[in-house]
Every structure is written in C-alpha cells, then in structure tokens.
Amino acid sequence: MDVLNLKAFLITALIFVPIEHLFALRPRQKIVRKAFLNDLIYALFNGAPITLGLIATTTLATGMLGWLVPGFVGAAISSQPVWLQVIEIIVIADIGFYFAHRAFHAIPFLWHFHAIHHSIEELDWLAGHRVHPVDQVLTKSASFVPIYLLGFSGESIVLFAFIFHAHALLLHANVRLNIGPLRWLIASPQFHHWHHANERVAYDKNFAGQLSLIDVAFGTMYLPGKTVPARYGVDDAIPSNYIEQLAYPLVPRGRVNETPSANDA
Ligand SMILES: [Zn+2]
Ligand SMILES: [Zn+2]
Numbered sequence: 001m002d003v004l005n006l007k008a009f010l011i012t013a014l015i016f017v018p019i020e021h022l023f024a025l026r027p028r029q030k031i032v033r034k035a036f037l038n039d040l041i042y043a044l045f046n047g048a049p050i051t052l053g054l055i056a057t058t059t060l061a062t063g064m065l066g067w068l069v070p071g072f073v074g075a076a077i078s079s080q081p082v083w084l085q086v087i088e089i090i091v092i093a094d095i096g097f098y099f100a101h102r103a104f105h106a107i108p109f110l111w112h113f114h115a116i117h118h119s120i121e122e123l124d125w126l127a128g129h130r131v132h133p134v135d136q137v138l139t140k141s142a143s144f145v146p147i148y149l150l151g152f153s154g155e156s157i158v159l160f161a162f163i164f165h166a167h168a169l170l171l172h173a174n175v176r177l178n179i180g181p182l183r184w185l186i187a188s189p190q191f192h193h194w195h196h197a198n199e200r201v202a203y204d205k206n207f208a209g210q211l212s213l214i215d216v217a218f219g220t221m222y223l224p225g226k227t228v229p230a231r232y233g234v235d236d237a238i239p240s241n242y243i244e245q246l247a248y249p250l251v252p253r254g255r256v257n258e259t260p261s262a263n264d265a
Contacts, residue, residue, distance in 0.1 A: 009043055016125040016173060025176040025189070025228060033122045035130075041242045043129040046136075053137030054144060061145040074151020085156035086163070090210055092150070093143035093160065097209040098218070100142035104135060105204050112249035119238035119245075120172075121231070123193060128172030132249065143209075167210055172196075183223060187212045194222050197229030 017031060077085065104114035113135040120127040143164075147157060170177075171192035179188050187208050195206040205222035208214040215221040239245055 005044065005047055012125070012169065016169060020124060020174045023175045023177060025174050025193075029122055029124065029174055031124075033124070035120075035122070035240065036126070038240065038242055038245075039120075039126045039130050042131070043126060045242075046129060046131065046133060049133040050131075050136045050140070053133060054140050057137060057141040058144050058148050061141070062148050065145075065149055069149050069151060077151045078153040078156075082153065082156045082159065085152050086160050089147050089152055089156060089160040090163070092146050093164070094209050094211045094214055096142035096146055097139060098207050098214045100139040101207040101209070102204075102220075104139065105207070109249075110135075110138075115234055115236045115238060116245050116248065118196060118234045119236070120196060121233040122174075123172050123196060123232055124174040125169045125172055128169050130245075132246065134249070164210065171209075178226070183212060184216055184221075185211065185213045190226070190228060191223055193228050193232070194224075196232040198231050198233045198235070199229055202229065 020031075077088075080088075101114075104110040113132040116132040117130055117135060120130055144157075147160075167187070171187055171189055173189055175189050177189050179186065182188075183191060187206075187210050191206050191208075191212050194202045202222050205220050206212070206215055207220055212221060212223075239248055
C-alpha cells in the first residue's frame with residue numbers, strides 16, 4: 001500500500017460514508033459490520049496486484065495483437081474529443097466486461113475465483129473491493145485490451161478508469177437510489193444488488209458493469225419493480241479471511257468443504 005492509495009481510500013470513505021448514511025437502503029446496517037476488517041484489507045492492499053496484472057496483460061496483448069489495428073485507425077480514434085472517446089470506451093469496455101463476467105459464472109474453474117466477490121453478505125461501498133485479483137485482472141483485461149488496441153488516448157482511458165471505479169463502488173453501496181427509466185440503460189445499485197442476491201430467481205442475471213442495456217439486449221436483465229433482494233451471498237463454503245480467500249480457488253476441490261451452488265452449474 002502506498003501513501004497515494006491510502007489518501008485515495010480516505011477521500012473515497014469521506015464521500016461514501018455520508019452518502020450511505022443519508023440515503024441508506026438498510027439503515028440498521030452498521031459501518032463496521034461483519035467482515036469489515038477483511039474488506040478493508042482488500043481496499044488497501046488488493047489494488048497493487050490487480051494493477052500489475054493488468055499492465056502485464058495489456059502490454060502482452062498489444063505487443064502480440066497491435067498489428068490488427070492499422071495506425072490510421074488509432075490516430076482517428078484518439079483525435080476525437082475526450083468526452084466522445086469516454087462514451088465509446090464505456091460501450092466497448094462493458095461489452096468485454098459482460099462476456100468475461102458471464103464466463104466467470106458459467107465455467108466452474110473461473111467461478112471459484114469469482115465466488116469470493118459473491119461471498120459478500122452485507123453490501124456496501126467497502127464490500128465492493130472484495131474481488132480475487134485473478135478475477136479482476138482477467139475481467140478488466142476484457143475491457144482494457146480492446147480499448148488499448150483501438151488506440152484511444154491515454155487521457156480518455158484514465159478518465160474512464162476513474163468513472164468505472166466510482167461507478168463500481170456506487171453499485172455495491174448501501175444506498176436507495178431511484179434513477180427512473182434510466183435504469184434500463186445504466187447499471188444502478190438496485191441492478192447490481194440483484195446480481196449479488198442469494199435467490200434462485202436472480203442467479204446469472206445483471207452481468208454488466210455500467211450499461212444495464214447490455215443485459216436487456218442479451219436477455220439477462222432482472223429488475224423486479226423497486227424491490228431489493230432479501231439476502232446476498234453464495235452457498236459455497238468460502239473462508240472468511242483475505243489470505244485463505246486468495247488461496248481458495250487454487251485449493252484442490254476435494255479438500256474444500258463445498259456445498260454445490262446453482263451458480264456452479
Ligand atoms: Zn458475478
Ligand atoms: Zn459486485
């Protein structure tokens with residue numbers, strides 16, 4: 001953890017803690033709730049391995065596949081206004097995110113990495129940090145590799161990364177936020193809370209990271225009125241601390257005390 005990371009984390013806490021207090025979905029949920037310390041460790045220490053992994057995959061992919069996109073295409077893309085590039089990036093990146101996320105639910109080997117994120121039982125902005133680095137590096141690579149290959153400007157990619165991170169934290173936040181008809185276009189906290197529901201009717205729904213419209217298009221949207229799930233989590237026996245959670249997907253399956261989940265299917 002570096003000083004910059006700690007500073008960014010404290011600023012994020014100063015923004016989200018009051019928002020969750022003012023617009024609480026579950027007002028009785030405490031700030032220091034179950035697994036708080038574990039998720040704090042993720043928030044402070046998990047960013048470095050994810051960033052390093054992402055640098056490795058994007059460097060490798062652009063080195064190997066860069067020839068696919070002619071130079072004039074990249075020049076035309078990066079010469080557009082930054083706001084337009086950011087909108088284009090959100091669309092392209094979220095289609096990549098959607099399919100990678102679906103794969104993490106559909107393929108049992110990948111699900112064991114992603115189950116760590118779905119083990120969250122009390123959702124808030126801090127819980128959103130609980131992601132296995134392998135899960136995040138591969139899913140984010142599906143977003144970032146195409147946009148690097150297409151030649152979007154560095155400025156627009158940095159702006160997108162900031163928007164994506166802020167949006168991801170908001171999606172997990174303990175907030176009630178009504179965005180009206182926009183919920184069919186943009187992912188809302190209600191949309192992502194249903195993705196975390198431990199309720200059979202909501203399994204394998206709402207995969208998008210930013211654009212719920214992608215789930216509408218592929219028939220995986222689940223947004224029943226203004227309701228929210230009764231409970232979150234998975235039936236898989238996920239260990240409760242950071243180190244064991246990192247090791248969990250790699251432990252031979254015979255040694256893991258598992259309860260089969262519908263998500264494994
Ligand atoms: Zn998921
Ligand atoms: Zn989530």
